[in-house]
Every structure is written in C-alpha cells, then in structure tokens.
Amino acid sequence: MDALKYLDPTVQFLLFSVLKIAVVFGVTMTFVAYAVLVERKVSAWIQDRVGPNRTAPPMVEFIPVLGPFLTRLGVFQPMADGLKFLLKEDFTPSYVRTVYFWLAPAIAVIPAFMTLAVIPFGSTLGNPDNKMVIADLNVGILYTFGIVSLGVYGIVLAGYAANSKYPFLGGIRSSAQMISYEIAMGMSVVSIFMLVGDLNLSKVVEYQAHGGWLVLKQPVAFVIFLVAAFAETNRLPFDLPESESELVGGYHTEYSSMKFALFFLGEYANMIASSAMMVTLFFGGWSLPFLGEPADGLLGGILHIGIFVAKMAAFMVLFIWVRWMFPRFRYDQLMDLGWRRFIPLALANILVTALVVAFTNR
Amino acid sequence: MSTKVVERKPLTAYERTYLPSFLGGLSVTWKHFKKTAPFLGNKPITMEYPEQKWVVPEGYRGAPYLVKDQDGATKCVSCQLCEFVCPPKAIRITPPGQDGKPADRSNAEKMPKEFEINMLRCIFCGLCQEVCPEEAIFLQKDYSLTGTSREEMIYDKEKLLKLGGTHAGIQKWKHKLEEASEQEVFPLTTT
Amino acid sequence: MSAPAIPSTEPASAPAAPPPVETLTVKVNGKTLQVPKTMPDWQGKPQATTMLQAARCAGVDIPHYCYHDKLPVAGNCRMCLVEFGTPMMGPDRKPVLNEDGSPKIAKSVLPYEPGTPRGAIACATPISPGMEIYADSPATKQMREAVLESLLINHPLDCPICDQAGECKLQEYSVQHGQAGSRFVEAKVHKPKAVDLGPRIVLDDERCILCTRCIRFTKDIVGDDALGIVNRGSYNTIAAWKEGAFDNNYTLNTVDLCPVGALTSKDFRFKMRVWFLKETKSVCTSCGTGCSITIGSREGAIQRYEPRENDAVNGPWMCDSGRLNYQWVGRGDRLKDVRVGGLRSTWTAALKEVSAKLASAPQGSVAIIASARQTTEELFLLKKLADKLGARTASVARIGEADKLLVAADKNPNTNGARLNGFAAADLSKVAAGIAAGSIKTLIVFGEDVTKHGIGSDLLAKLETLVVSDILPNATTAAATHLLPGAAHAEKRGTFVNVKGRLQKFIKAVEAPGDARAEWEFLHDIVLGVTGQDGFVSIEGLFNQMAKEVPAFAGLEWSKVGDTGVNVPL
Structure with a gap:
C-alpha cells in the first residue's frame, strides 16, 4: 500500500478506478448468476417444488454434510448453467440480418452494466478520498437515464435482426413499453432532486443519511419508480416483450448459446441496476438511520458496502417474488397505466413537491 | 344449448x-x-424421483409386453387385432406367411414372425390388451422407457417376450389338442 | 350405348328387364310387391322364383350359407329357414277371406303340431301367389338362432388364427343372428386340420359347415369332380378323392366360395389379415379375357387378387394362374431409375432429350414397337407419336392355350385396345430388316423384350437411339440408350379392351417403385415435345379425348364407364 502513495495521483486514480470496475463487474456477474439461482429456488418454493438440487462438480458428494447440503441448495447450478451457455451450439439462422443479430446482445448487455458506474455502493474505503463509486458524476442521474434509454436498442435490434415474427413483435412491444415508462420514471425522480438539490447520487445518499430516507418523504415517487422499474426490466407482470405463452420468448426467440446468455445477463444486470437505483434514491444507499457518517476505517467501509448489497438483495427478492403474484398485464392496460396514470401522477407529485419546497422555503 | x-x-x-x-x-x-x-x-x-421410486399400483397401464404361457410358449397367434386397434399405430406385426415357422406351442397353427412395438409411439392406452383374444399382450408396470436412438425404442418380439414374462391362463389350444387326442384325431403336430 | 347382347350386370335377383314378365304378388315383411314369376337360375335358365329371390326384390337379405347365385341349389345348410304363410283355401277351393275382405293367411306350421311354426328354406322354396314371407318374425329368428347354434357346436372358434376372419359369414351371421354365449358343454368333435387338399388349397375340417359349395363348384362349373363328403354324422368331412388331388386351374375360387375358413389359399395363408387390405377395382392382365378383379393391398404391397363379379366377363370366378400372377409387381428388381446412356438421370432431362431426338428424326427413320399389354390410353398417345414421325409400328402377339371356362388363347390383355388404336399384331421382321438395312435408326419399345421376338442384340447395337419403357429388366432394357421405367397396371389407371370387346377401366392400387411413372404420363410429355399437341394431363381427360378421336370409342366418357365396363364395337 505504501508504494501506491508515491505514485502520481492520476495514476493512483486510474488504478483504483480499474480495480473498482473489475470488482463491481465481478460482483455483479456473480450476483446475476446467483440471482438466477435464487429466482429458481424461490419460484420452486412458491410452487411447492424443490428447485435445482442435483448439480454438483465431481467429488463434492464426498465432502461430509456440507457437500450434499450445498448440492441440494443448488449452489453449483449457476456454474453448470454458465458452462452450458458457453458450450451450446451457437446457431445463427440463415435468414437473420447477421450484423445486427450479432450486435444486439452486446447492445443489450453493455448499458445494463454501465448504469452501475454512477451508483455509490459504499461510503469510503480506508481513505476518505476513496469514494466507493466508480464515477462520482455531478449529473449522475442524467447519465443513468441516458444509458438506460440505450438499453431498448438492444432489444429492438434483436427483434428486427431475427427477421421472424415473434421476435419482431417482442421488439416492437418493448420499445413502446420502455419509452413509455422511462417518462414516468424520469418524472418520478424529479421531485427527489427538488428536495436534494443536486443530481449527484452520492449527494442524494448523503442527504438521506442525515435527513431520513426519501421513501418516507416521496412515497408516490417511489411507487411510480418501482413499477416503472419492473416495466423497464421487462419483468413480470410487464414481460410483454418476451411473454413465452404468446411470443415464444419474444425478442430472443432466435438466439441460442452465449448470445442468448447475454440477453439473460442483461436482464438480470438491469434488475440489479434498478435495485441499486432504488436503494440509492429511496432507501438511503449505504446508510442506515444510525450509520449515517461516511466510514473512516476499512471495516466501516466494508460494512457500508454490505448494507448496500443487502438492501439491493432485498429488492432482487421482491423482483422475483412479484413475478408469481401478478398475471401479465394486457398491452392496453400496460399503456393505460403508464400514460394515463403514472405520468399525471408524477406530474402532480412534482407540483406538490414544488409547492411544499416553495412554502417551506428550502 | x-x-x-x-x-x-x-x-x-x-x-x-x-x-x-x-x-x-x-x-x-x-x-x-x-x-x-x-x-x-x-x-x-x-418425491425425489430417481432415488425414491414410486410403488406402481395394481392395474397400472405401463408398457405393453408380450407374455408366454406356463409352458414357456409364445401366446400370440398373430391375429393382428392389436395392430388394427392401436390408435397411434405403434404395433407392427409381420405374419408368418405360408412358409413361416409354426407356433411354438401345441396345436396353435400360427405365431408372429416379427412383433414390434414402437415405444415412442405407444400411448399406453391398453386397447391392445383389451382386444387380444389370446391374452398374449399385457400392459405391465414399466413406465420409464429410455433409449439412445429411435431404433432402440422399437421393441422386437424377442425383447417383448423377455420383458413380458409368463402369464398363466387357460391353455385353450393345448386343451383342444388333448381333446382331439382322446378322440384319436391328431389335428396338428406342431412343437 | 352398350350392345344389346350384354347380359345384365345387375345381381341376378333384380327384377328382369322390360319385356313384359309374368309377375306374382307376394308380401315380404308386410310389404306387398310384384315379383317376376320366374328368374334365372345358376345357369341363367328361367326357374320359378324362390322366396330368397323374392325377398331380395323387397330389399330383404335372408342369411344363407350353401346358396349361391351361380351354383346349383343344395339346400343343406338350413340357414335360410323362414316362416311363411299362404292364402287359406276353403273346401270350395276359394280363398277364405277375413272380415275386412283380405285373404286369410295360413301360416306354415307342423302338420301334426299346429302350434309350432314350420319354416321352409327360402333358397329352394318357390313362391306362390299371395304368399307372405316373414323374414324377421320371432319364429324365423328363433330358427336362425337354432341353426347357427347347431353349426357352431363343433366349430373350433379359432378365429384369431383363421384367415377367413373378417370376411367370414359365420362370424357375420353370429353377430347378426346368433346367441352371445355357447350352451355346449360337451367335448367338441375334432377333425383333421391343415389338410392338403391340393397344391393351392388347405382344408381345415373343423371349421367346415358342410355347405358343399366347393363340391358343387368344382363338379358343376369346372367339371372336375374332385371333391366329396366322406364319413358319417358328426364326422362328415370334405375330402378330395385322393390326397392333394384337388388340382385344376379354378381351385382358388372355392376359397372365395367357402363361407367359413375351411378352405384357405396356401398363397394367402397367414399372410395378412383381410381387414388391413385396401380393395381396389382392377382388371386381370394374364390373358385376353380380362377378368374383373379386386386388388387387396396393404401399405403399397399387393397381397392378393380376388375376382370381382362381372357377368359380362367372368361372372364371379377367375382362374388360379391369373389370381396368383401378382408377385412380379412387387419384385425387387423392378426398373426404378430413369437411365440415359446407362447413367441415372431425371425424368425432365430424359424426356427433353427423347423429345428432341424424336423431333429431329427424319420421317421413316423411327420404328415403334408397342405392346398389347399397355393401356388403351397409352397406345392412343403412342399412335399420335407414330403418326407424327411416320414411324413403322408393330406389336407382339402372344397366343397360348384357351380353356372352356375363362382362359383365353390370347395372352395379351389389350390386343383389341391396340388394334383399335392402330397397332396390329405383327411380327417384327420388317422392323428387324429396317434396322439391318440402316433405314431405321431410332427404335421405341414399350413393354416388350424384342430380343426374344426377332430383333437380336446385334441389331439393337446398330441403332442410334433405343428408347425403352418397361417394368422389369430384360435384354432390351439392358441395351436401351434411354430407359424409362413404367408402372404396372396396379400402379396406374387406364382401360383394357378384352377379347370380346369389353372395355374395362382399372384403378391404381399401389404406388410405383422409385422413379417409375405411369407410361401415359410421360408419353404425354413426349407427345407434347414432339408434336406440340398438349393433351390432357389427367387420365379422365385423356380417355375422353381418345373417345372423341378413335371411332370405336365414340361416345364414351371415363366417368360413365362403370365398374364392370362397356362393350365397344370391334
């Protein structure tokens, strides 16, 4: 560590940034893998099933107690899934538009990860300058919305490139759906920034660490954001772009192997990003009511990161659980909800917040 | 309505x-x-299926197999009624023809040259068992049939007889032969 | 359009044709109707109408085993027993009337036991004026039930093994008229099984109900008194006068005649269950008689031929040699590939090449050898080709031995069809000479092995083009420059004209193997390529076109040629 101090500050910054990127990326990937496992397990339990309980690497069965336990828990299932995705035949149908067909999965997955760059997932680590955010942007939230709106391109492109009717329908639906809910989502957070007075997400967390969680001050904004997040991530009950029973899987019908896995990865990364956003905007980020000060030691820093991850995990479970609570919305209902309920509601919320802010003179 | x-x-x-x-x-x-x-x-x-196995109840309609009588002879006489009635056309019988091998049991003139059931087609409906006039085919308790090729899933006569085992019953052809012998008529000299 | 000499093709029982017939009034199941006083018997001679025939006129079928339209009446199976009544006569020889004025009917009863109905066998009892036939009365039903029970006493009930199962009158009548269960608890009488009656017939004595149809057929129709009944009482059995001696060319008809499974064909023995057979109306090609047949096939394989009743041609019979002459259709060495210069080709390419070659051939340099085994439509197309090319034509005659019953001396099925289309039977010497002289450079051969008829392989080698269409390989097909695999009659539709001028159509029963195609299909393409005449691409259209152009077929239409055919003027 001492050697680092002698390095040029720019180099230091670069080094830390690369390290943070690597760690965030690695953790997110693992999180995605195990989110799939959790999804499968939780779904199984909700449906009175067992879920993945067989997969295990060789020899694990010989580890007493722990081996069978982990196997039954399905801990090794994500590895098998990953391996399977890598080894499966990567099939490109003859009738697709090849360039876009190859491009679409990448476009779907990259924005999902890029959103994570501005999320403050902890206070500081070791050093007060070591902020636990990859890019501490002043326009964090604008960046987020900019990137999120790119995500729709991957899906639309996939639907277009596949040159087949179900993916096409899926792509069309998703573009309309994502554009509609982005508006509601964006408007819902406006009121937050009116309260915070800053677009930097770290500042939002700081505000909450001192002034209480914003979910309490802006419950309407939170509800709109939450529902919009479901729609943005194409999760049930808004999974119209990929609704299996009517579109055979929607935009990724024609994809197989790793390209399909990238869509899958993108969807789960999007869920993680949305969870992280909700935690940051409404649930105090890394802070707890009695743990509001930025950490000054290594331990405190890690604790903050742990708090953040735990909150995020809770939202992931919510995502999974909601899947089994609602039937899928009809397309007109979806549009109705987005345009005729949430957007007016968000506007009203902004108005009310503005009035409150104006009258309380803050 | x-x-x-x-x-x-x-x-x-x-x-x-x-x-x-x-x-x-x-x-x-x-x-x-x-x-x-x-x-x-x-x-x-x-139920943890492959480890825990289910107790198959009596009267279960599993895979249809051919059975032998208590003397170890093929009961099927190749009347092809099961082939006719089979809804998914899973059964295919090759009759012996005029030069075929005679039945391997007394007094029955006929047995199939080949008897195939395509287990991939079979729907375990039991109509073959119901229609069989010789009590030669029974739906037994096997429900998990696997193979690595389509050909492997077409069970031939030998395999069906081996899997089917023995089903004791009234041996009407044998009975006819005994009756005929008593009357000093010797209708057939098979076996 | 049919000539007046043709006997009616309707069942013999139907009311006879226009000339005023003497009729009687009878009542069948309460329905009053007029029936002719006489009807043709098995030989076609007028005989007093029987109750069975009268019932048929009323549309009532009385079950029977021993009776057959084309056999002498024996009256021994008793299955056709019916209760009947006749108008009661008073002592003054006048009918006794009921109160309402209708004649009083005396039901048939036992003379000494007037309470018990007494049936009469419908097949042999002539009708009388005013007779009433009760084909469905309780007494009739009871009699039938009793007769069936008696017939089944010693029957082995081995239907699962029996080849007759599915077309067995014993099964059918047991279902319609019999009892469900058996009351017979004693030991059945056992008789010999699988008796070798002749080279083509197996007899199972246990199944026999002793109707004697087979005996009557072979004695009275064929004139070979080979069968009879031996032993007494329950031990009655059918037997040939010497073991294996039932051997004439018509023995297999007894298999059709046998109402049960006693007589079975060795050829069809244990081969296929009849309920799987797809039945297609066709014509036998073994000789010029052209017996109407039914082809029984399953999954593209012919299993058997059976005669199809056609009084204008074969009655209900056919000869054994014709019946068994079907195996070649399914032979493994059938020609399956189109070959050009010995190499496998496609129809499109081969037909294009043949058409081009023929179109550019100088007049008179082409000879066409047609076959009287081709269908009339194919010969018609071939003739068009011959006319256009100025070709020398010939066809091969086949003369064999005739017999008294059905077999004709002409062994080609369509000699008359060929003749009417302009292909006279001629020996091939002129064609051979033409080839030898070098004036004939192109030879078209259909369905004949010309090496056996005077054009040797050395002559074939001299040809520039040898177009051959055949079904089975032979020396000529081996020498062909263009080999076009054809279809057997069972694999296509068409018509034949038999020796007596009866035009019959036949229907496709099975698919041709490999690339083989019906000759008329590719002949149409060749004719189109050479003459530019676009004919019909369906057999119906082709036939109708032929009927317009060939005088002998004038006025015919495919759809109007019935199952039994029509006569054409020769």
Whole structure:
C-alpha cells in the first residue's frame, strides 16, 4: 500500500478506478448468476417444488454434510448453467440480418452494466478520498437515464435482426413499453432532486443519511419508480416483450448459446441496476438511520458496502417474488397505466413537491 | 344449448389500484413458500424421483409386453387385432406367411414372425390388451422407457417376450389338442 | 350405348328387364310387391322364383350359407329357414277371406303340431301367389338362432388364427343372428386340420359347415369332380378323392366360395389379415379375357387378387394362374431409375432429350414397337407419336392355350385396345430388316423384350437411339440408350379392351417403385415435345379425348364407364 502513495495521483486514480470496475463487474456477474439461482429456488418454493438440487462438480458428494447440503441448495447450478451457455451450439439462422443479430446482445448487455458506474455502493474505503463509486458524476442521474434509454436498442435490434415474427413483435412491444415508462420514471425522480438539490447520487445518499430516507418523504415517487422499474426490466407482470405463452420468448426467440446468455445477463444486470437505483434514491444507499457518517476505517467501509448489497438483495427478492403474484398485464392496460396514470401522477407529485419546497422555503 | 352471458363487473376504485390483487398474490405465494421452503423447517413434499421410486399400483397401464404361457410358449397367434386397434399405430406385426415357422406351442397353427412395438409411439392406452383374444399382450408396470436412438425404442418380439414374462391362463389350444387326442384325431403336430 | 347382347350386370335377383314378365304378388315383411314369376337360375335358365329371390326384390337379405347365385341349389345348410304363410283355401277351393275382405293367411306350421311354426328354406322354396314371407318374425329368428347354434357346436372358434376372419359369414351371421354365449358343454368333435387338399388349397375340417359349395363348384362349373363328403354324422368331412388331388386351374375360387375358413389359399395363408387390405377395382392382365378383379393391398404391397363379379366377363370366378400372377409387381428388381446412356438421370432431362431426338428424326427413320399389354390410353398417345414421325409400328402377339371356362388363347390383355388404336399384331421382321438395312435408326419399345421376338442384340447395337419403357429388366432394357421405367397396371389407371370387346377401366392400387411413372404420363410429355399437341394431363381427360378421336370409342366418357365396363364395337 505504501508504494501506491508515491505514485502520481492520476495514476493512483486510474488504478483504483480499474480495480473498482473489475470488482463491481465481478460482483455483479456473480450476483446475476446467483440471482438466477435464487429466482429458481424461490419460484420452486412458491410452487411447492424443490428447485435445482442435483448439480454438483465431481467429488463434492464426498465432502461430509456440507457437500450434499450445498448440492441440494443448488449452489453449483449457476456454474453448470454458465458452462452450458458457453458450450451450446451457437446457431445463427440463415435468414437473420447477421450484423445486427450479432450486435444486439452486446447492445443489450453493455448499458445494463454501465448504469452501475454512477451508483455509490459504499461510503469510503480506508481513505476518505476513496469514494466507493466508480464515477462520482455531478449529473449522475442524467447519465443513468441516458444509458438506460440505450438499453431498448438492444432489444429492438434483436427483434428486427431475427427477421421472424415473434421476435419482431417482442421488439416492437418493448420499445413502446420502455419509452413509455422511462417518462414516468424520469418524472418520478424529479421531485427527489427538488428536495436534494443536486443530481449527484452520492449527494442524494448523503442527504438521506442525515435527513431520513426519501421513501418516507416521496412515497408516490417511489411507487411510480418501482413499477416503472419492473416495466423497464421487462419483468413480470410487464414481460410483454418476451411473454413465452404468446411470443415464444419474444425478442430472443432466435438466439441460442452465449448470445442468448447475454440477453439473460442483461436482464438480470438491469434488475440489479434498478435495485441499486432504488436503494440509492429511496432507501438511503449505504446508510442506515444510525450509520449515517461516511466510514473512516476499512471495516466501516466494508460494512457500508454490505448494507448496500443487502438492501439491493432485498429488492432482487421482491423482483422475483412479484413475478408469481401478478398475471401479465394486457398491452392496453400496460399503456393505460403508464400514460394515463403514472405520468399525471408524477406530474402532480412534482407540483406538490414544488409547492411544499416553495412554502417551506428550502 | 343456450349460452349464458356472464357480465363483467367494472372494477371498483379500490380494485383499480391493483392493491387487492397485490395482497391476494402475496398471500397465496407466501402460503406456498411457507409450506415448502426448507429453511422454514419444512420436509420436502415432493418425491425425489430417481432415488425414491414410486410403488406402481395394481392395474397400472405401463408398457405393453408380450407374455408366454406356463409352458414357456409364445401366446400370440398373430391375429393382428392389436395392430388394427392401436390408435397411434405403434404395433407392427409381420405374419408368418405360408412358409413361416409354426407356433411354438401345441396345436396353435400360427405365431408372429416379427412383433414390434414402437415405444415412442405407444400411448399406453391398453386397447391392445383389451382386444387380444389370446391374452398374449399385457400392459405391465414399466413406465420409464429410455433409449439412445429411435431404433432402440422399437421393441422386437424377442425383447417383448423377455420383458413380458409368463402369464398363466387357460391353455385353450393345448386343451383342444388333448381333446382331439382322446378322440384319436391328431389335428396338428406342431412343437 | 352398350350392345344389346350384354347380359345384365345387375345381381341376378333384380327384377328382369322390360319385356313384359309374368309377375306374382307376394308380401315380404308386410310389404306387398310384384315379383317376376320366374328368374334365372345358376345357369341363367328361367326357374320359378324362390322366396330368397323374392325377398331380395323387397330389399330383404335372408342369411344363407350353401346358396349361391351361380351354383346349383343344395339346400343343406338350413340357414335360410323362414316362416311363411299362404292364402287359406276353403273346401270350395276359394280363398277364405277375413272380415275386412283380405285373404286369410295360413301360416306354415307342423302338420301334426299346429302350434309350432314350420319354416321352409327360402333358397329352394318357390313362391306362390299371395304368399307372405316373414323374414324377421320371432319364429324365423328363433330358427336362425337354432341353426347357427347347431353349426357352431363343433366349430373350433379359432378365429384369431383363421384367415377367413373378417370376411367370414359365420362370424357375420353370429353377430347378426346368433346367441352371445355357447350352451355346449360337451367335448367338441375334432377333425383333421391343415389338410392338403391340393397344391393351392388347405382344408381345415373343423371349421367346415358342410355347405358343399366347393363340391358343387368344382363338379358343376369346372367339371372336375374332385371333391366329396366322406364319413358319417358328426364326422362328415370334405375330402378330395385322393390326397392333394384337388388340382385344376379354378381351385382358388372355392376359397372365395367357402363361407367359413375351411378352405384357405396356401398363397394367402397367414399372410395378412383381410381387414388391413385396401380393395381396389382392377382388371386381370394374364390373358385376353380380362377378368374383373379386386386388388387387396396393404401399405403399397399387393397381397392378393380376388375376382370381382362381372357377368359380362367372368361372372364371379377367375382362374388360379391369373389370381396368383401378382408377385412380379412387387419384385425387387423392378426398373426404378430413369437411365440415359446407362447413367441415372431425371425424368425432365430424359424426356427433353427423347423429345428432341424424336423431333429431329427424319420421317421413316423411327420404328415403334408397342405392346398389347399397355393401356388403351397409352397406345392412343403412342399412335399420335407414330403418326407424327411416320414411324413403322408393330406389336407382339402372344397366343397360348384357351380353356372352356375363362382362359383365353390370347395372352395379351389389350390386343383389341391396340388394334383399335392402330397397332396390329405383327411380327417384327420388317422392323428387324429396317434396322439391318440402316433405314431405321431410332427404335421405341414399350413393354416388350424384342430380343426374344426377332430383333437380336446385334441389331439393337446398330441403332442410334433405343428408347425403352418397361417394368422389369430384360435384354432390351439392358441395351436401351434411354430407359424409362413404367408402372404396372396396379400402379396406374387406364382401360383394357378384352377379347370380346369389353372395355374395362382399372384403378391404381399401389404406388410405383422409385422413379417409375405411369407410361401415359410421360408419353404425354413426349407427345407434347414432339408434336406440340398438349393433351390432357389427367387420365379422365385423356380417355375422353381418345373417345372423341378413335371411332370405336365414340361416345364414351371415363366417368360413365362403370365398374364392370362397356362393350365397344370391334
């Protein structure tokens, strides 16, 4: 560590940034893998099933107690899934538009990860300058919305490139759906920034660490954001772009192997990003009511990161659980909800917040 | 038949918030989760299939196999009624023809040259068993048939007889032969 | 359009044709109707109408085993027993009338036991004026039930093994008229099984109900008194006068005649269950008689031929040699590939090449050898080709031995069809000479092995083009420059004209193997390529076109040629 101090500050910054990127990326990937496992397990339990309980690497069965336990828990299932995705035949149908067909999965997955760059997932680590955010942007939230709106391109492109009717329908639906809910989502957070007075997400967390969680001050904004997040991530009950029973899987019908896995990865990364956003905007980020000060030691820093991850995990479970609570919305209902309920509601919320802010003179 | 038009009631304001369906969904899913999730102290309520095997009840309609009589002879006489009745056309019998091998049991003139059941086609309906005038084919208790090729899943006569085992019954052809012998008529000299 | 000499093709029982017939009034199941006083018997001679025939006129079928339209009446199976009544006569020889004025009917009863109905066998009892036939009365039903029970006493009930199962009158009548269960608890009488009656017939004595149809057929129709009944009482059995001596060319008809499974064909023995057979109406090609047949096939394989009743041609019979002459259709060495210069080709390419070659051939340099085994439509197309090319034509005659019953001396099925289309039977010497002289450079051969008829392989080698269409390989097909695999009659539709001028159509029963195609299909393409005449691409259209152009077929239409055919003027 001492050697680092002698390095040029720019180099230091670069080094830390690369390290943070690597760690965030690695953790997110693992999180995605195990989110799939959790999804499968939780779904199984909700449906009175067992879920993945067989997969295990060789020899694990010989580890007493722990081996069978982990196997039954399905801990090794994500590895098998990953391996399977890598080894499966990567099939490109003859009738697709090849360039876009190859491009679409990448476009779907990259924005999902890029959103994570501005999320403050902890206070500081070791050093007060070591902020636990990859890019501490002043326009964090604008960046987020900019990137999120790119995500729709991957899906639309996939639907277009596949040159087949179900993916096409899926792509069309998703573009309309994502554009509609982005508006509601964006408007819902406006009121937050009116309260915070800053677009930097770290500042939002700081505000909450001192002034209480914003979910309490802006419950309407939170509800709109939450529902919009479901729609943005194409999760049930808004999974119209990929609704299996009517579109055979929607935009990724024609994809197989790793390209399909990238869509899958993108969807789960999007869920993680949305969870992280909700935690940051409404649930105090890394802070707890009695743990509001930025950490000054290594331990405190890690604790903050742990708090953040735990909150995020809770939202992931919510995502999974909601899947089994609602039937899928009809397309007109979806549009109705987005345009005729949430957007007016968000506007009203902004108005009310503005009035409150104006009258309380803050 | 008259049709009854069920009126769709408009949603109340409360229902339009989606709150009741949210709560309903939550309660249903939670009930099941509570009942099943192992860390809440539940025992598994599903059967761990390949390790735990199910006790097949009497009268179960599994895979159809050919049976032999108590003397170890083929009961089937190749009447092809099962082939005729088989809804998915899984059964294919090659009759012996005029030069075929005679039946391997006394007095029955005929047995199939080849008897194939395509287990991939078979739907285990049991019509073959029901139609068989010789009690030669029975749906037995096998339900998990696997193979690595389509050809392997076409069971031939030899395999079907081996899997089918013995089914003791009235040996009507043998009985006829005994009767004929008593009358000093010796109708057939097979076996 | 049919000539007046043709006997009616309707069942013999139907009311006879226009000339005023003497009729009687009878009542069948309460329905009053007029029936002719006489009807043709098995030989076609007028005989007093029987109750069975009268019932048929009323549309009532009385079950029977021993009776057959084309056999002498024996009256021994008793299955056709019916209760009947006749108008009661008073002592004054006048009918006794009921109160309402209708004649009083005396039901048939036992003379010494007037309470018991007394049936009569419908097949042999002539009708009388005013007779009433009760084909469905309780007494009739009871009699039938009793007769069936008696017939089944010693029957082995081995239907699962029996080849007759599915077309067995014993099965059918047991279902319609019999009892469900058996009351017979004693030991059945056992008789010999699988008796070798002749080279083509197996007899199962246990199944026999002693109707004697087979005996009557072979004695009275064929004139070979080979069968009879031996032993007494329950031990009655059918037997040939010497073991294996039932051997004439018509023995297999007894298999059709046998109402049960006693007589079975060795050829069809244990081969296929009859309920799987797809039945297609066709014509036998073994000789010029052209017996109407039914082809029984399953999954593209012919299993058997059976005669199809056609009084204008074969009655209900056919000869054994014709019946068994079907195996070649399914032979493994059938020609399956189109070959050009010995190499496998496609129809499109081969037909294009043949058409081009023929179109550019100088007049008179082409010879066509047609076959009287081709269908009339194919010969018609071939003739068009011959006319256009100025070709020398010939066809091969086949003369064999005739017999008294059905077999004709002409062994080609369509000699008259060929002749009417302009292909006279001629020996091939002129064609051979033409080839030898070098004036004939192109030879078209259909369905004949010309090496056996005077054009040797050395002559074939001299040809520039040898177009051959055949079904089975032979020396000529081996020498062909263009080999076009054809279809057997069972694999296509068409018509034949038999020796007596009866035009019959036949229907496709099975698919041709490999690339083989019906000759008329590719002949149409060749004719189109050479003459530019676009004919019909369906057999119906082709036939109708032929009927317009060939005088002998004038006025015919495919759809109007019935199952039994029509006569054409020769």
